[in-house]
Amino acid sequence: xxxxxxxxxxxxxxxxxxxxxxxxxxxxxxxxxxxxxxxxxxxxxxxxxxxxxxxxxxxxxxxxxxxxxxxxxxxxxxxxxxxxxxxxxxxxxxxxxxxxxxxxxxxxxxxxxxxxxxxxxxxxxxxxxxxxxxxxxxxxxxxxxxxxxxxxxxxxxxxxxxxxxxxxxxxxxxxxxxxxxxxxxxxxxxxxxxxxxxxxxxxxxxxxxxxxxxxxxxxxxxxxxxxxxxxxxxxxxxxxxxxxxxxxxxxxxxxxxxxxxxxxxxxxxxxxxxxxxxxxxxxxxxxxxxxxxxxxxxxxxxxxxxxxxxxxxxxxxxxxxxxxxxxxxxxxxxxxxxxxxxxxxxxxxxxxxxxxxxxxxxxxxxxxxxxxxxxxxxxxxxxxxxxxxxxxxxxxxxxxxxxxxxxxxxxxxxxxxxxxxxxxxxxxxxxxxxxxxxxxxxxxxxxxxxxxxxxxxxxxxxxxxxxxxxxxxxxxxxxxxxxxxxxxxxxxxxxxxxxxxxxxxxxxxxxxxxxxxxxxxxxxxxxxxxxxxxxxxxxxxxxxxxxxxxxxxxxxxxxxxxxxxxxxxxxxxxxxxxxxxxxxxxxxxxxxxxxxxxxxxxxxxxxxxxxxxxxxxxxxxxxxxxxxxxxxxxxxxxxxxxxxxxxxxxxxxxxxxxxxxxxxxxxxxxxxxxxxxxxxxxxxxxxxxxxxxxxxxxxxxxxxxxxxxxxxxxxxxxxxxxxxxxxxxxxxxxxxxxxxxxxxxxxxxxxxxxxxxxxxxxxxxxxxxxxxxxxxxxxxxxxxxxxxxxxxxxxxxxxxxxxxxxxxxxxxxxxxxxxxxxxxxxxxxxxxxxxxxxxxxxxxxxxxxxxxxxxxxxxxxxxxxxxxxxxxxxxxxxxxxxxxxxx
Amino acid sequence: xxxxxxxxxxxxxxxxxxxxxxxxxxxxxxxxxxxxxxxxxxxxxxxxxxxxxxxxxxxxxxxxxxxxxxxxxxxxxxxxxxxxxxxxxxxxxxxxxxxxxxxxx
Numbered sequence: 001x002x003x004x005x006x007x008x009x010x011x012x013x014x015x016x017x018x019x020x021x022x023x024x025x026x027x028x029x030x031x032x033x034x035x036x037x038x039x040x041x042x043x044x045x046x047x048x049x050x051x052x053x054x055x056x057x058x059x060x061x062x063x064x065x066x067x068x069x070x071x072x073x074x075x076x077x078x079x080x081x082x083x084x085x086x087x088x089x090x091x092x093x094x095x096x097x098x099x100x101x102x103x104x105x106x107x108x109x110x111x112x113x114x115x116x117x118x119x120x121x122x123x124x125x126x127x128x129x130x131x132x133x134x135x136x137x138x139x140x141x142x143x144x145x146x147x148x149x150x151x152x153x154x155x156x157x158x159x160x161x162x163x164x165x166x167x168x169x170x171x172x173x174x175x176x177x178x179x180x181x182x183x184x185x186x187x188x189x190x191x192x193x194x195x196x197x198x199x200x201x202x203x204x205x206x207x208x209x210x211x212x213x214x215x216x217x218x219x220x221x222x223x224x225x226x227x228x229x230x231x232x233x234x235x236x237x238x239x240x241x242x243x244x245x246x247x248x249x250x251x252x253x254x255x256x257x258x259x260x261x262x263x264x265x266x267x268x269x270x271x272x273x274x275x276x277x278x279x280x281x282x283x284x285x286x287x288x289x290x291x292x293x294x295x296x297x298x299x300x301x302x303x304x305x306x307x308x309x310x311x312x313x314x315x316x317x318x319x320x321x322x323x324x325x326x327x328x329x330x331x332x333x334x335x336x337x338x339x340x341x342x343x344x345x346x347x348x349x350x351x352x353x354x355x356x357x358x359x360x361x362x363x364x365x366x367x368x369x370x371x372x373x374x375x376x377x378x379x380x381x382x383x384x385x386x387x388x389x390x391x392x393x394x395x396x397x398x399x400x401x402x403x404x405x406x407x408x409x410x411x412x413x414x415x416x417x418x419x420x421x422x423x424x425x426x427x428x429x430x431x432x433x434x435x436x437x438x439x440x441x442x443x444x445x446x447x448x449x450x451x452x453x454x455x456x457x458x459x460x461x462x463x464x465x466x467x468x469x470x471x472x473x474x475x476x477x478x479x480x481x482x483x484x485x486x487x488x489x490x491x492x493x494x495x496x497x498x499x500x501x502x503x504x505x506x507x508x509x510x511x512x513x514x515x516x517x518x519x520x521x522x523x524x525x526x527x528x529x530x531x532x533x534x535x536x537x538x539x540x541x542x543x544x545x546x547x548x549x550x551x552x553x554x555x556x557x558x559x560x561x562x563x564x565x566x567x568x569x570x571x572x573x574x575x576x577x578x579x580x581x582x583x584x585x586x587x588x589x590x591x592x593x594x595x596x597x598x599x600x601x602x603x604x605x606x607x608x609x610x611x612x613x614x615x616x617x618x619x620x621x622x623x624x625x626x627x628x629x630x631x632x633x634x635x636x637x638x639x640x641x642x643x644x645x646x647x648x649x650x651x652x653x654x655x656x657x658x659x660x661x662x663x664x665x666x667x668x669x670x671x672x673x674x675x676x677x678x679x680x681x682x683x684x685x686x687x688x689x690x691x692x693x694x695x696x697x698x699x700x701x702x703x704x705x706x707x708x709x710x711x712x713x714x715x716x717x718x719x720x721x722x723x724x725x726x727x728x729x730x731x732x733x734x735x736x737x738x739x740x741x742x743x744x745x746x747x748x749x750x751x752x753x754x755x756x757x758x759x760x761x762x763x764x765x766x767x768x769x770x771x772x773x774x775x776x777x778x779x780x781x782x783x784x785x786x787x788x789x790x791x792x793x794x795x796x797x798x799x800x801x802x803x804x805x806x807x808x809x810x811x812x813x814x815x816x817x818x819x820x821x822x823x824x825x826x827x828x829x830x831x832x833x834x835x836x837x838x839x840x841x842x843x844x845x846x847x848x849x850x851x852x853x854x855x856x857x858x859x860x861x862x863x864x865x866x867x868x869x870x871x872x873x874x875x876x877x878x879x880x881x882x883x884x885x886x887x
Numbered sequence: 888x889x890x891x892x893x894x895x896x897x898x899x900x901x902x903x904x905x906x907x908x909x910x911x912x913x914x915x916x917x918x919x920x921x922x923x924x925x926x927x928x929x930x931x932x933x934x935x936x937x938x939x940x941x942x943x944x945x946x947x948x949x950x951x952x953x954x955x956x957x958x959x960x961x962x963x964x965x966x967x968x969x970x971x972x973x974x975x976x977x978x979x980x981x982x983x984x985x986x987x988x989x990x991x992x
Contacts, residue, residue: 018929022929022958024955024956025907025908025945025956025957025958026908026925026929028955028956028957029907029908029909029912029925029957030909030925032909033909033912033913033925036913053924053925053926056924056925056926056927057925057926057929059926060926060927060930061926061929061930
């Protein structure tokens with residue numbers, strides 16, 4: 001198979017450099033060699049080879065004295081540039097400090113910008129890796145209470161599938177956790193499964209890397225169990241062995257035939273109803289259920305629809321509305337709604353404010369660095385004034401002078417861009433590793449060709465833009481005047497100095513914006529980190545123990561396991577309290593159901609209001625103590641409740657206030673479906689979704705009422721609790737070695753994990769702000785120091801005329817202070833405007849927080865004055881006689 | 888004439904009617920086992936032609952008259968004489984050293 005030939009722009013470059021008479025022969029021969037290379041080594045190697053050899057032509061042909069381009073202006077300009085670039089390179093080598101500082105300045109700016117842009121592009125801009133992703137919609141519904149994304153019931157999916165005018169297909173999804181074991185049940189591994197209807201791969205338009213996807217009928221009840229392995233799991237657990245196809249793996253003990261392997265890079269993220277995307281699955285299994293016959297009240301699925309080609313948005317909307325009305329009728333017309341959201345929008349909508357503001361911060365940093373670079377180049381141009389003036393005087397045209405100045409910034413841009421790309425690659429790796437698992441499409445974050453192209457463009461604009469100001473200045477001033485000005489030190493380069501001062505003011509102002517932003521985010525973050533999560537046991541160990549339902553079929557089996565395990569763990573030295581739940585705080589794993597409180601004083605008589613959706617979790621004795629949850633009234637769940645399956649429940653303070661505002665809830669009934677429980681205690685709510693106050697109600701039940709396969713144990717005791725993990729594994733081995741022990745962590749870890757997105761924003765913003773502050777300080781130091789050097793003579797005169805040292809100190813410091821004050825005032829105004837963007841980034845940001853504004857302004861003032869003080873002291877130490885003699 | 892130019896000249900000779908820059912590059916790579924830069928071959932060919940050692944003509948390949956025209960090179964008698972002379976010099980320099988430099992010893 002032949003490819004598309006060498007990249008067109010490289011071929012175009014080649015055509016430009018080779019002599020006209022050989023142009024067709026050489027490009028043809030090179031294309032031929034490219035084809036040979038591509039056949040032997042693949043396109044990438046061939047392209048690299050081609051690029052390398054085009055460069056050789058570019059370098060070698062002019063050296064032979066052959067005229068590359070058509071004679072005339074084109075060749076002349078190219079020739080002039082080549083010469084100027086060679087000279088500029090030589091000049092830059094002679095000024096290593098200036099060159100290094102400039103290259104680093106560009107590199108840091110471009111690197112930070114490109115890394116963040118890479119994230120934004122991968123997460124927000126890049127279409128998901130499915131066929132025509134714009135035609136994919138998530139479909140959600142609400143219940144008789146509002147939800148951002150409510151799961152669909154099985155019949156909802158069946159009804160949507162009947163809307164064939166609007167949809168090509170509708171797939172149902174849910175995620176599940178399963179135990180993956182070998183044939184003998186040994187080496188248990190916890191895997192996340194995406195459970196989906198059989199049409200899922202067709203719907204996404206994704207072909208498996210190996211084997212096949214699901215076939216129609218494999219998602220019907222009683223169909224033989226099959227699985228498609230995710231690429232990562234296939235690689236890690238099966239050594240990427242193709243022979244795994246057709247063999248059986250054991251999922252929760254059930255033999256399951258591997259029929260395919262998903263392609264690498266298929267990161268499918270199911271959006272959970274709770275607003276955060278659930279992590280990518282390790283494998284795919286078909287949903288073996290008859291959707292139409294499932295209970296319409298039990299919302300369990302995310303629905304993904306592919307819009308039929310040619311269906312109008314109005315058609316799609318009316319199809320969804322029609323199903324919504326049918327659904328509402330089933331629920332006795334309580335005003336239920338159903339709606340569709342574009343797949344990409346649904347996934348990333350929540351992180352957009354954070355990413356956009358980070359990109360804004362990176363752009364600010366880039367602007368600061370641009371101002372800094374301009375100042376550097378300007379300083380350099382001023383030092384070259386004489387040389388340039390001489391050049392003009394000797395008859396060099398404006399174009400030559402411009403070329404001479406711009407070629408330096410072009411070279412600096414080239415080197416800086418290379419450094420920037422290296423920083424961007426490292427930065428993207430770093431961001432990927434510190435990004436929270438909840439960041440959608442996290443694994444796709446990368447610096448790719450389009451990021452590099454953007455970075456290259458930005459570099460070009462930045463380096464040429466920064467070089468333009470000095471170049472224009474050089475052109476504007478008459479050559480003769482510059483010869484004069486360059487000829488004497490005193491009062492030299494006033495125009496240049498003014499421009500540099502303006503640039504410093506800009507830098508100070510922009511730094512202040514970044515510092516204020518990072519300060520506001522820090523304050524909000526600290527508030528979140530130290531907010532009361534409703535439990536005190538931050539240091540307690542958490543682990544997940546998952547029981548295979550085939551081995552523990554009865555509720556009593558689970559309870560017996562829990563009793564035995566807790567007894568053994570309590571006996572460990574150093575362990576003080578231990579207990580389990582099915583949904584730890586801040587994990588959003590709780591189940592939800594409607595409950596009633598018959599006879600409670602808080603009932604309003606309106607059915608919807610008196611039948612709220614409540615998060616419920618089971619707890620075993622000891623859990624509340626181990627997690628440090630606070631009992632406000634009544635008693636905890638005890639051993640007798642667990643063993644006897646007592647119909648008791650604890651409610652949280654929110655529910656107590658809502659239904660039992662003026663009395664005690666203890667002893668009152670609680671209705672779940674047809675079951676009546678008795679409220680025996682009231683607890684302080686342990687936050688389940690966010691460390692800020694949750695507004696959802698909570699109910700705690702004994703394990704025996706709702707025995708669960710996934711038990712999440714909390715172990716509290718003296719010392720570092722994580723050291724207990726091997727002991728816990730040993731105890732498990734004694735009870736049942738097939739039970740996996742996973743997710744070891746601490747409750748504090750859960751708090752931090754729940755703040756992962758905020759932490760990422762905070763970390764990056766702080767890095768940018770620190771870089772900006774450093775640059776502002778260097779900028780002020782540079783300008784003031786330069787002024788001191790240029791005004792040495794003037795200082796000498798002043799001192800000779802009787803000015804004292806403190807007067808000189810004040811004079812020079814005043815200059816730095818003026819820059820600081822201007823920068824601070826402008827920066828504060830800009831920061832007030834910019835801070836509004838931050839409100840969506842971290843919950844609880846107060847964009848007017850006076851402490852932050854005042855603190856940042858004072859810090860910046862102090863630090864920049866310090867930067868001015870260093871050269872000011874030097875000025876004050878000037879020996880007048882020396883200074884005058886030097887002139 | 889430098890060593891590389893000499894190698895290019897030998898390749899042109901060996902390729903006969905089929906000597907154009909791409910075929911020369913591939914021939915040299917095959918015989919020397921090293922990557923050869925087309926730009927270097929091109930420059931060497933230009934030099935050789937400037938010195939009257941080779942001549943060239945744009946024409947389609949003999950086997951497929953409708954094909955892409957290529958610049959084909961031919962070694963002139965002067966070039967053959969140059970190669971002979973350089974070989975003679977080499978042989979003289981090698982004389983008596985065979986035993987010392989024989990490979991595998």
